[in-house]
Amino acid sequence: MFTTQASSTHLVLIPSYNPGTRVDDTVRHARENWNPVWVVVDGSTDGSTARLQAMAGRDPGLRVIVLPANRGKGAAVLAGLDEAAAYGFTHVLTMDSDGQHPAHLIRTFMAASQADPGAMVLGLPQFGPEAPRERVYWRRLSNLCANLETLWAGIGDSLYGFRVYPIAPLRTIMHGHGWMRRFDFDPEVAVRLCWEGVRPVRIASPVRYFGPGEGGVSHFNYLRDNVLLTWMHLRLLAQCVPRLPKLIAMRWQEHCSTAKS
Template identity: 25%
Template sequence: MSPTSCLSVIMPAFNEEATIAACVERVLASPWTAEIIVVDDGSVDSTREIATALSESDPRVRLLVQPVNRGKGAALARGFAEATAEYVIVQDADLEYEPEEFGELLAPLLDGRADVVYGSRFLAGRPHRVLYFWHSVGNRLLTLLSNMFTNLNLTDMETCYKAFRREVIQSITIEEDRFGFEPEITGKLAAGNWSIYEVGISYSGRTYAEGKKIGWRDGVRALICILRYSPLGQRVRGSLPTR
């Protein structure tokens, strides 16, 4: 299928001055990109100034500003609400994920098979930077627990790369302000019986010295969100006696 500009790219950014210009440039180079919505989440470096200049130089780039740092989930919720293209994808500004792979994520949406597509870092066939063992274990454990409570068979629940039909993501209320967004949206998609596909993607993970932000507290929050938002978790909580 020939590429067409059908994609709203939501780009949350917090202190990403080192990478945001290159990220926006690569996203704009994609023939699939209709618009980029950069959500500056209270950055205290020059991220906002760089994003402002980018938005002034290309009408496809829009900048939304959070006055204080509220977290990735809050930034995404604001960006999703502003999206106008037929499909919506999340692109972190740190370039851990490759904008050149938009076409692979869009394919199941464009041919009508999927309502949502997850880009999996754990499906074979794509290059991966080798980094933290315990991060990999944690991601796989959280995915396993999420699958148990949603009855899905995902390989990478925590992936950033999620693409949606716009009406699907705009029909869901995002409650988690921070990294709890990933298990929350997965639980709500499962509850809504939306058709979900996975495709393999590349992954160039960052070290903490390079700016990686997620930590063990986010893993604990993910466990809470799996219990809170998944269909089985809601049924279990609903069956508990009340005082």
């Protein structure tokens, strides 16, 4: 049964590009756990747009925003953020459309955000044995870089996209920079939000990788996307140097606050 009571502050935002049939269950499960749910179709050509629009026609808690051409995950999220801000929403929970993220934890993440609205709530992925080893290896390297760039602010996993963001600072960051529009969205926004003093709150979250036989679809390109991530971390490492005094002061203040409590 779908959740009918709508939140006026928090919504689920699902960017979607050629997700295959998995998106149907993803959206259905999201709606069972939250209202409203918005899907931003990022120029999909696999027939999923029509199915999603038909679902939205039967469900007032579901909205589908269609972009005319593929722009990338970050660009799709930003389109949803701008629309959400216009409707007065303050927070979004982002999740992938391919079924990897745990819809049953949506309420847990939203409750954590509502209890601490100035923070970003980040999923800490728990991988199963089906997770590709190469993907896990590259995540560890990206996480190390993100920790260096934030002086271990507590991001946990820089690439996991099951998160709740405060809309205002995220929109400010994204409109102020031309990057973060594709696969670099999740790690770069986490680092830049930390730089702006948005505190990360981490919650353990299981991850499920689906193989092709299970309807799984992956748009990750090892060469293209790892080059993109490498260039992103080089930029962020260079830009964190002048921020070191501020970052050290922030970490020291957090240490003192923890010691007092």
